[in-house]
Amino acid sequence: MKLNTMKSNFKSGFVSIVGKPNVGKSTFLNQIIGSKIAITSPKPQTTRNRILGIKTTEDYQMVFVDTPGIHKPLHQLGKILDDTAYSAIQGMDAVLFMVDKERSFAEDQIIKLFNAVDSPVYLVINKIDLLKSKADIDKIIMSYLGAFPFKGFFPISAKEATNTDKLIEALKEDLQEGYPFFDCDQISNQTDFQLMSEIIREKVLYKTQEEVPHAVAVVIEHTEMNDGVYEVHATIVVERPTQKQILIGKGGSMLKEIGTEARKEINKILDTKIHLILFVKVKKDWRNRPSDLKAFGYDKSE
Ligand SMILES: Nc1nc2c(ncn2[C@@H]2O[C@H](COP(=O)(O)OP(=O)(O)OP(=O)(O)O)[C@@H](O)[C@H]2O)c(=O)[nH]1
Ligand SMILES: [Mg+2]
Incomplete structure (x- = not known):
């Protein structure tokens, strides 16, 4: 996209994706960008670096920040992975907290971190294609009510792209008017x-x-x-x-x-x-x- 096709009220901003390992953060990133930027696997702790996925349209540029899953570190590497995720919680225009099950101690530990965050935090319930009914989705949402003032609740399937467009639509509201941060044809920061x-x-x-x-x-x-x-x-x-x-x-x-x-x-x-x-x-x-x-x-x- 050329600069002259950008709308005059162009918006841009950063959105980080955080959560426990294996909830589908990188699958979501790839789905949103429409290209394989981040590797994914059924094994926890797949992502080890902060990976940017850049989505640019005529109206906006949304820079998604994929992070390593937050866990209890056993090695120095694990500590670095957690620190990488923590640093992506601050200074964002929005934060997506991705989960795939009801709230438990591990999710609570992450939710605590949001108290120091100024930007809106959304609860994204992923893998709804694995759930049998709407009641199952509601049960998960209910378990997070009252835990934090989330700006919105989005049940999605990153794998099947269910509701992902609705989430993007909501995130547009959190972007700031201004220039793009990256070239309009750049989709990632990875070499x-x-x-x-x-x-x-x-x-x-x-x-x-x-x-x-x-x-x-x-x-x-x-x-x-x-x-x-x-x-x-x-x-x-x-x-x-x-x-x-x-x-x-x-x-x-x-x-x-x-x-x-x-x-x-x-x-x-x-x-x-x-x-x-x-x-x-x-x-x-x-x-x-x-x-x-x-x-x-x-x-x-x-
Ligand atoms: N059924 C289903 N599986 C999913 C969905 N999203 C992700 N998965 C699967 O969940 C597993 C973990 O996905 P990843 O995207 O690697 O998860 P992650 O949160 O990035 O994991 P870490 O990098 O380890 O923190 C993979 O086997 C994905 O195929 C979904 O919407 N539905
Ligand atoms: Mg990952």
Whole structure:
């Protein structure tokens, strides 16, 4: 969209999406933007960085901020993830608190944080496609009544795009008149390298169990043109030799599967043909080591 097609009363603003792990925050972001920006998985703690999804129309630019799910951290990495989410609660034009079940202690811990927030907070009840009746939705909403003065209650299905347009419509009211923050054709803040490493991590999340998915980081080491083919060299980092064995699999079968699936998706999303070369490396206890956390792109503090 060119600047001259923008309406004179153009509005813009930031909307963060916070909640417990696995409630569907990143699925919602992808649905709203209409493109895969953030990886998603059935495993909790999928998102590790603050990811922006930028939606621009003639009338407005809404910048959605996807955050890691807030949880009880067991590692330094977990603490960084929570801090990343906390920092996205302040200074927004609106906050979406996403849930997928009735209120319990874990939700209450997050609700407490909203007392220090000036902007409107909406309760977004996701995954309503899994609920049997309207009464089930009402039961969830009822459990949150009185817990906080939410500006609105929106039952949605991020997966099926149910009611998501109504939510966007309501959020327009919270934007401020002014210029866009980002180029009108930009949809995310992620670089191609970040997106490639995240897609590889997503394939690992789907294919491994228990502790392995959480112990994985992916680093794009370098890229080069080789005989007209764009080669991407990436390292999958794990914490223990046993995890390395699992990722490589019998005769390298697991690593091959991960590589093939990641390559296909990267080709599709980035619309380039790449050749993916994967290595697996052990870095003991990297989730607690500041230098490793920095090197793998998780700790942005000085
Ligand atoms: N049935 C159904 N499943 C959903 C919906 N939204 C998300 N999911 C599923 O819920 C799981 C978690 O989704 P994510 O988008 O990764 O959740 P998240 O809140 O970003 O999780 P973290 O990044 O770990 O905090 C995935 O398996 C999604 O497919 C929905 O509306 N309906
Ligand atoms: Mg996520």
